[in-house]
Amino acid sequence: MLDLSLACADMDLTAPLKNGTVSPKGIDLTTLNYTSAMRHWRCLRHQEFDVCELSMSSYLLSRTEPEKYPYTAIPVFPHRLFRHGYMFRHADADVDDPADLAGGTIGLRNWQTTSGVWMRGIAREHYGLDLADVTWYVDDTEDVSIDIPDRFEIRHTPEGRNIEDLLVAGDVDGAMYPVLLDSVTDPDGGVDRIFPNYADEEADYFLETGIFPIMHTVAVRNELLERHPWVAVNLYEAFIEARDYALERAEDPRSSTLVWARHHLEEQRSTVGSNLWEYGPTEANVAAVDKLQEYAEYQGIVPRAYDLDELFFEPTLDEEQLTKGYPSGTHQER
Numbered sequence: 001m002l003d004l005s006l007a008c009a010d011m012d013l014t015a016p017l018k019n020g021t022v023s024p025k026g027i028d029l030t031t032l033n034y035t036s037a038m039r040h041w042r043c044l045r046h047q048e049f050d051v052c053e054l055s056m057s058s059y060l061l062s063r064t065e066p067e068k069y070p071y072t073a074i075p076v077f078p079h080r081l082f083r084h085g086y087m088f089r090h091a092d093a094d095v096d097d098p099a100d101l102a103g104g105t106i107g108l109r110n111w112q113t114t115s116g117v118w119m120r121g122i123a124r125e126h127y128g129l130d131l132a133d134v135t136w137y138v139d140d141t142e143d144v145s146i147d148i149p150d151r152f153e154i155r156h157t158p159e160g161r162n163i164e165d166l167l168v169a170g171d172v173d174g175a176m177y178p179v180l181l182d183s184v185t186d187p188d189g190g191v192d193r194i195f196p197n198y199a200d201e202e203a204d205y206f207l208e209t210g211i212f213p214i215m216h217t218v219a220v221r222n223e224l225l226e227r228h229p230w231v232a233v234n235l236y237e238a239f240i241e242a243r244d245y246a247l248e249r250a251e252d253p254r255s256s257t258l259v260w261a262r263h264h265l266e267e268q269r270s271t272v273g274s275n276l277w278e279y280g281p282t283e284a285n286v287a288a289v290d291k292l293q294e295y296a297e298y299q300g301i302v303p304r305a306y307d308l309d310e311l312f313f314e315p316t317l318d319e320e321q322l323t324k325g326y327p328s329g330t331h332q333e334r
Contacts, residue, residue: 001026001027001028002026002027002028002228002231003027003028003030004027004028004029004030004050004051004224004231005029005030005031005032005048005049005050005051006029006030006031006032006049006050006051006052007031007032007033007034007039007042007043007048007049007051007052007053008031008032008033008039008051008052008053008078008218009033009036009039009053009078009079009216010033011078011079012246012249012250013078013242013243013246013277014053014078014239014242015242015246016241016242016245016246017029017031017238017239017242018031018033021242021245022238022241022242022245023238024231024234024235024237024238025234025237025238026230026231026234027231027234027235027238029051032049036055036079036178036216037109037140039052039053039054040052040054040055040058040143041143043071043219044058044062044069044143044144045143047069047070047071047221049221050220050221050224051218051219051220051221051235052071052218052219053078053079053216053217053218054071054073054216054217054218054219055112055113055114055143055215055216056077056114056214056215056216056217056289056292057112057113057114057117057292057296057301058112058113058114058143058144059071059073059217059219059311060292060293060296060301060302060306060311061112061144061146061296061301061302062144063302063306063310063311064302064303066222069144070221070222070223071219071220071221071222072219072220072222072225072312072313073217073218073219073220073311073312073313074217074218074219074220074232074235074236074239074312074313074316075217075236075279075280075281075285075308075312075316075317076217076218076235076236076239076240076279077214077215077216077217077277077278077279077285078216078218078239078243079215079216080212080213080214080215080276080277081115081213081215082198082202082205082206082212082213083115083118083119083122083176083202083213084122084194084195084198084201084202084205085180085193085195085198085199085202086115086119086176086177086178086179086180087119087123087174087175087176087193087194087195088167088174088175088176088177088181088184088191088192088193088194089101089173089174089175089191089192089193089194090167090168090170090172090173090174090190090191091189091190091191091192092170092190093170093173093174095173095174095194096194097127097194097195098122098123098127098129098174098194099123099127099128099129101123101129101134101173101174102129102130102133102134103133103134104134104135104172104173104174105134105135105136105137105171105172105173105174106134106135106136106137106172106173106174106175106176107136107137107138107139107157107163107164107166107167107172107174107175107176107177108136108137108138108139108163108175108176108177109138109139109140109163109177109178110138110139110140110141110142110143111136111138111142111146111148111152111154111299111301112142112143112144112146112301113178114178114214114215114216114292115176115177115178115215116176116178117292117295117296117299117301118213118292118295119176120176120295120299121291121292121294121295121298121299122205123176124295124298125295126205131152131298131299132151132152132153134153135153135155136152136153136154136155137154137155137156137157137163137166137172138154138155138156138157138163139156139157139162139163146300146301147300148300149299149300152299152300163175163177164181164182164183164191167181167183167190167191168183168189168190168191170190174194175191203271203272206271206272207271207272209287209291210284210287211284211287211288211291212272212276212284212288213288213292214285214288214289214292218235218239220232220235220313225313229313229315232313232315232316233315233316236279236280236316239279240279243277243279247277250265251265280316280317280319281308281312281317281319286308289308289311290305293305293306
């Protein structure tokens with residue numbers, strides 16, 4: 001058995017790998033749970049993990065210096081999220097859609113965060129926001145070093161303050177942030193979503209584009225891939241098995257504390273279908289990766305769009321060999 005470390009979030013799609021319900025063939029995993037920001041930093045800055053759930057945009061950026069960032073991804077996408085619900089505005093700001101933030105100020109975690117790349121891209125493509133006509137404030141330093149084009153005005157938050165402080169005080173007009181701000185759920189917080197009915201907006205976006213935005217991929221240390229190339233496909237298959245187990249459990253209303261979990265699941269399927277969590281080089285995944293790269297290139301995060309075989313370990317792109325099927329939908333006790 002090969003002993004490997006895996007850093008990934010604690011969520012239903014990966015829980016079977018973390019609790020031992022699913023084990024990759026020939027691999028003994030030590031799983032580690034950190035926040036996304038901490039996990040990405042420790043992987044990209046210090047190469048601490050053998051396998052890591054990693055920010056997709058930071059991974060794209062890392063491909064410009066592969067010797068400095070010695071990881072290659074497999075086409076597994078355990079974290080995806082629609083992002084209209086994470087566009088915020090100060091409650092008194094006259095903002096009804098992202099285009100109204102032109103000439104104003106918007107807060108971000110940092111420039112390369114995948115959620116920010118998607119939100120800025122969507123705001124520009126679908127709502128007409130000129131990204132160069134905004135002053136951008138960022139909370140954090142970049143995980144991977146980047147030269148942001150001069151056409152974008154970037155400022156750091158003042159010492160002792162963060163984006164939420166600035167937004168609540170009205171010192172920035174809006175924010176595009178990777179997590180839900182506390183002030184949004186506080187009736188007296190002074191911050192609102194730009195799209196109050198964000199789920200409807202996100203459903204319309206999906207029906208128009210077919211894209212379920214990819215946030216994270218899974219990257220493997222290059223040294224391992226060189227010495228044990230079989231590791232990539234075995235990990236890929238294990239992530240699929242873990243995903244399928246999670247989707248099977250979701251069919252059972254007893255698996256969730258949500259009272260109307262089954263109703264929400266059926267409503268979701270009627271709107272966006274049942275294949276949102278595809279892994280591998282499927283048509284939908286290629287479209288999502290291509291769109292993210294289009295946004296990343298315009299925003300100065302990558303110099304060009306990469307081909308799939310430049311991004312992902314080639315044996316995991318062999319569709320004839322790999323199985324990407326979904327469970328039958330009938331929950332099975334294990």
